[in-house]
Amino acid sequence: MRTISVQDAVEMIPNGASLMIGGFMGVGTPEPLIDQIVRQGTNDLLVITTDTAFPGVGTGKLIGAKLVSRLIASHIGLNPETQRQMMAEELQVELVPQGTLAERIRAGGFGLGGILTRTGIGTVVEQGKRKVAVDGVDYLLETALRADFALVHAFIADYLGNLSYALTARNFNPIMAMAADNVIVQAENIVPVGVVAPDHVVTPAPIVDYITAKG
Amino acid sequence: MDAQTVIAKRIALELRDGMLVNLGIGIPTQVANFVPAGIHVFFQSENGLIGTGQVAEPAMALPWLTDAGGQPVTALPGASTFDSAMSFGLIRGGHLDLTVLGGLQVDQRGMLANWMIPGKMVPGMGGAMDLATGARRVIVAMQHTAKGRSKIVQSCSLPLTSSRPVDLVVTELAVIGFPDGRATLLETAAGVSAEQVLAATDAELAIAANLIDSASKVNQQVPVACAAN
Numbered sequence: 001m002r003t004i005s006v007q008d009a010v011e012m013i014p015n016g017a018s019l020m021i022g023g024f025m026g027v028g029t030p031e032p033l034i035d036q037i038v039r040q041g042t043n044d045l046l047v048i049t050t051d052t053a054f055p056g057v058g059t060g061k062l063i064g065a066k067l068v069s070r071l072i073a074s075h076i077g078l079n080p081e082t083q084r085q086m087m088a089e090e091l092q093v094e095l096v097p098q099g100t101l102a103e104r105i106r107a108g109g110f111g112l113g114g115i116l117t118r119t120g121i122g123t124v125v126e127q128g129k130r131k132v133a134v135d136g137v138d139y140l141l142e143t144a145l146r147a148d149f150a151l152v153h154a155f156i157a158d159y160l161g162n163l164s165y166a167l168t169a170r171n172f173n174p175i176m177a178m179a180a181d182n183v184i185v186q187a188e189n190i191v192p193v194g195v196v197a198p199d200h201v202v203t204p205a206p207i208v209d210y211i212t213a214k215g
Numbered sequence: 216m217d218a219q220t221v222i223a224k225r226i227a228l229e230l231r232d233g234m235l236v237n238l239g240i241g242i243p244t245q246v247a248n249f250v251p252a253g254i255h256v257f258f259q260s261e262n263g264l265i266g267t268g269q270v271a272e273p274a275m276a277l278p279w280l281t282d283a284g285g286q287p288v289t290a291l292p293g294a295s296t297f298d299s300a301m302s303f304g305l306i307r308g309g310h311l312d313l314t315v316l317g318g319l320q321v322d323q324r325g326m327l328a329n330w331m332i333p334g335k336m337v338p339g340m341g342g343a344m345d346l347a348t349g350a351r352r353v354i355v356a357m358q359h360t361a362k363g364r365s366k367i368v369q370s371c372s373l374p375l376t377s378s379r380p381v382d383l384v385v386t387e388l389a390v391i392g393f394p395d396g397r398a399t400l401l402e403t404a405a406g407v408s409a410e411q412v413l414a415a416t417d418a419e420l421a422i423a424a425n426l427i428d429s430a431s432k433v434n435q436q437v438p439v440a441c442a443a444n
Contacts, residue, residue: 100344120348123344170298
């Protein structure tokens with residue numbers, strides 16, 4: 001793990017990169033990293049995130065700045081701009097059931113090719129997907145997801161990179177941290193090693209590549 | 216009593232002590248206001264919380280404690296938090312006793328459509344498909360009609376949420392179940408006749424042999440103020 005400025009962290013992200021971004025309606029999204037992407041204008045991004053929050057909040061800022069060309073998400077209903085860009089075909093959107101999205105990301109980080117789920121059977125979600133019968137029950141084969149970068153928000157990071165999360169700001173962050181080639185963390189608190197007890201570490205230090213310095 | 220309150224109060228009677236319950240947004244959320252006395256229910260927010268409490272007063276709002284709509288809430292004593300894979304493991308894995316979801320249409324076989332209107336409203340399914348497919352029991356809370364048209368239909372014209380039929384539909388007029396895969400009128404709301412329900416319903420609707428007046432159930436409810444006993 002290395003500490004890095006927010007600016008240097010975002011400079012590593014090229015145009016056209018794929019990003020997993022933590023957060024649920026903007027809660028648990030690393031806002032300083034998002035703001036810096038907007039400032040730098042990194043574009044043509046593939047963003048994997050559960051929702052696009054509200055306009056001006058969380059990943060909604062990237063949508064508003066038209067930096068995203070492809071989005072994989074479960075819900076865009078509270079961001080009219082995302083829906084507008086999708087309808088105008090400026091933004092390609094793949095809508096994925098939220099539990100399926102979580103498991104596809106988990107699979108990507110846990111070395112699995114995909115997962116089998118009942119969710120989506122008999123709906124538009126099954127279009128173009130393989131069905132697999134197990135013990136007489138049909139499941140959809142949903143493939144794993146990975147990304148070039150995971151942008152993760154933690155409540156506490158220690159100097160080694162061990163992470164713990166706060167309440168509902170945890171959401172997709174721990175599974176995304178497992179599923180990207182480069183893991184960039186923004187933490188609310190950076191503390192000495194030992195402050196986070198081993199039992200309270202949710203994401204172990206070796207998973208984390210960069211922690212962004214405060215300020 | 217307005218239609219939403221009638222629906223929420225009736226669904227609250229389906230709660231049992233110790234249940235893990237997920238409430239969708241809209242009318243379903245109001246069910247939490249009518250938990251019968253003496254019953255403790257665990258409410259899940261799919262963003263990663265069991266033990267969801269009331270909406271937080273502005274001065275007490277915490278940016279890291281929100282419901283699935285992103286609004287600041289409180290956590291009750293005994294609450295727990297977890298990541299999204301765990302949250303949907305609870306939903307899909309048979310651990311969630313009940314979900315209450317809103318509906319756009321339910322057909323006479325119990326198929327639910329509640330997540331999109333092609334060309335008009337494409338918000339994404341969020342957790343709805345996992346909830347409708349994975350919860351042990353699915354109750355739909357919706358008004359019986361929209362703009363004068365029945366929301367109970369012969370066959371859903373809108374995209375389905377799941378191929379798994381719902382267990383119960385509660386409207387301001389009626390409670391409808393699906394024994395043997397057939398929509399069946401189980402209860403009528405207070406002051407509503409079976410004929411009124413049939414007239415407002417554009418689907419084949421059987422009438423249960425032991426049709427009940429919901430008022431007889433709702434009035435048995437002990438006021439929450441007595442819950443301390």
